[in-house]
Amino acid sequence: MELSEALRTTGAVREFAPEPVGDEVVGRILDLARFAPNGGNRQAWRVVVVKDPAVRSALRDSYLAGWYEYLAQVGAGLTPWAAVTDREREREAVSAATEVARRAAEGPGGFAEHLDRVPVLLVLLADLRRLATVDRDAAHYPLAGGASVYPFAWSILLAARTEGLAGVLTTMAIRDEDAVRALLQVPDELILAGILALGVPVHQPTRLTREPVSAFATVDRLDGRPFPAG
Numbered sequence: 001m002e003l004s005e006a007l008r009t010t011g012a013v014r015e016f017a018p019e020p021v022g023d024e025v026v027g028r029i030l031d032l033a034r035f036a037p038n039g040g041n042r043q044a045w046r047v048v049v050v051k052d053p054a055v056r057s058a059l060r061d062s063y064l065a066g067w068y069e070y071l072a073q074v075g076a077g078l079t080p081w082a083a084v085t086d087r088e089r090e091r092e093a094v095s096a097a098t099e100v101a102r103r104a105a106e107g108p109g110g111f112a113e114h115l116d117r118v119p120v121l122l123v124l125l126a127d128l129r130r131l132a133t134v135d136r137d138a139a140h141y142p143l144a145g146g147a148s149v150y151p152f153a154w155s156i157l158l159a160a161r162t163e164g165l166a167g168v169l170t171t172m173a174i175r176d177e178d179a180v181r182a183l184l185q186v187p188d189e190l191i192l193a194g195i196l197a198l199g200v201p202v203h204q205p206t207r208l209t210r211e212p213v214s215a216f217a218t219v220d221r222l223d224g225r226p227f228p229a230g
């Protein structure tokens, strides 16, 4: 597959065929992903390949805790956990999460409720001792550290396609990070960056919805003319 096509068509996949994925395949994916760019080449990522059904179930429960809060906030018209937001509205919205969970329990469940059954679950951690965080001391929300880990996650998703697999990076379980850390015996110096779910896709999305370049790129100043012109 052309690189340009892969970049246009690697959408989030949350539905997987039941086929298992061998360790050698996952090994090859990680072997490609390790070439991802990262600050100072400190390679702060760590990966836990979760196989134990009990650990998988616990991860699913941690995911669900965040998932229902997410749905409750979306339902209230909020961007969930936006760094800049109306905290009062957010608190109000999140208080509806129990009700969202109760309603979800009446249905068949989706990706979140069945996360434990995803063929491959990779917990992605970041070692804070190695993470180049140039905005660590900024007054605003620090963002730069993630840039040393999430390109690696994206490379995992792209590499998965070379194996006929697909998946999604998830971050919901971070809401329950202490439980995940305890579950996986992760020391304080490492934080949870996400959980990657991978498998053989039931459908591979090919038409992703994104804004055109002119909607987010401008010339010389943020309020400059749109780029490209016309």
Ligand SMILES: Cc1cc2nc3c(=O)[nH]c(=O)nc-3n(C[C@H](O)[C@H](O)[C@H](O)COP(=O)(O)O)c2cc1C
Pocket (backbone or CB within 6 Å): 010, 011, 012, 013, 014, 168, 169, 170, 171, 172, 173, 205, 208, 209
């Ligand atoms: C940082 C990040 C966090 C995400 N967290 C979740 C998540 O917790 N659960 C989930 O189902 N999808 C998650 N996604 C996937 C996004 O929902 C998905 O990339 C987005 O909706 C665009 O979907 P598309 O690529 O299929 O168009 C996450 C993606 C990123 C990059």
